[in-house]
Amino acid sequence: MKNRHILSHKPWFLGFMIAVLITGVILVVNFARVGYRSVLCSSIAPNSRADHDFAATPSQLLAILHYATSRVVPQQSLAEIKVSFDVLRSVSPCNFLVFGLGHDSLMWSSFNPRGTTLFLEEDPRWVQTVLKDAPYLRAHTARYRTRLSQADELLSSYKSQRECLPPEVRLRGNTRCRLALTGLPDEVYDKEWDMIMIDAPRGYFPEAPGRMGAIFSAAVMARRRLGSVVTHVFLHDVNRKVEKMYAEEFLCKKHLVKAVGRLWHFAIPATGNDTDGGWSSGFC
Secondary structure, eight states: OOSTTOOOSSHHHHHHHHHHHHHHHHHHHHHHTHHHHHHHTTTSOTTSHHHHHHSOOHHHHHHHHHHHHOSOOOSSOHHHHHHHHHHHHHHOSOEEEEEOOSTTHHHHHHHSTTSEEEEEESOHHHHHHHHHHOTTOEEEEOOOOOOGGGHHHHHHHGGGOGGGSTTTOOSTTOTTOTTSOOSSOHHHHHSOOSEEEEOOSOOSSTTSOOSHHHHHHHHHHHHTOOSSOEEEEEEEOTTSHHHHHHIIIIIOGGGEEEEETTEEEEEEEOGGGOOSSOGGGOOO
């Protein structure tokens, strides 16, 4: 999602394939409901709410048009996209939190029809630009308290700050832990997220916020969920030192289930599922 204006080597092909995937989602959802609808059709009038429920969402239709006609396509490769797509196909409709707002946002939203897909973006002007052309997307501005140049120091010092450690660690209002994202909308803290995608904020120059806070906060969100549930966390750009270092510290290699290209997929159990040391013993 960074380098927003860079084109891929074969934008027409990737855009076409994304449009095909989105169309496939619509077809799968509709065919899966055919049996249900056939039972109801004798008792429900045409053009009723049931017809509306089976129709493609505005976001899906806009996404097909966009990716079928645009040369500006997502930064992730088709193989990387398919990793998240396969999980979304199995859990949608779900709660999907995405760090970053970019040329792939319509795609992610359309993959989760009738679920909640929320985007967090560091640049308020970019939020306005994207929402102007895609008003069906839901996005908020996120403020980060870190700089990429602080990554090593933050990693080496967080264990000395009680507010950064389990089981006390919280996100909302936790200003004493610099890695905690504290100023997000209440919805982010109140909702339990089934999937989290981390492809932002920027992390390729020293003054950039870096993804340290996003990775740390995603780990806290996943671990603090209630019940025997798993949160799927996807981290992009793991070829970079900071992303890889923080993933191993907070998302944990033991929870890594798939690696494709520059994308890692983690399946992180909630606190109640942890039987190998307990949440109180640390993140990993």
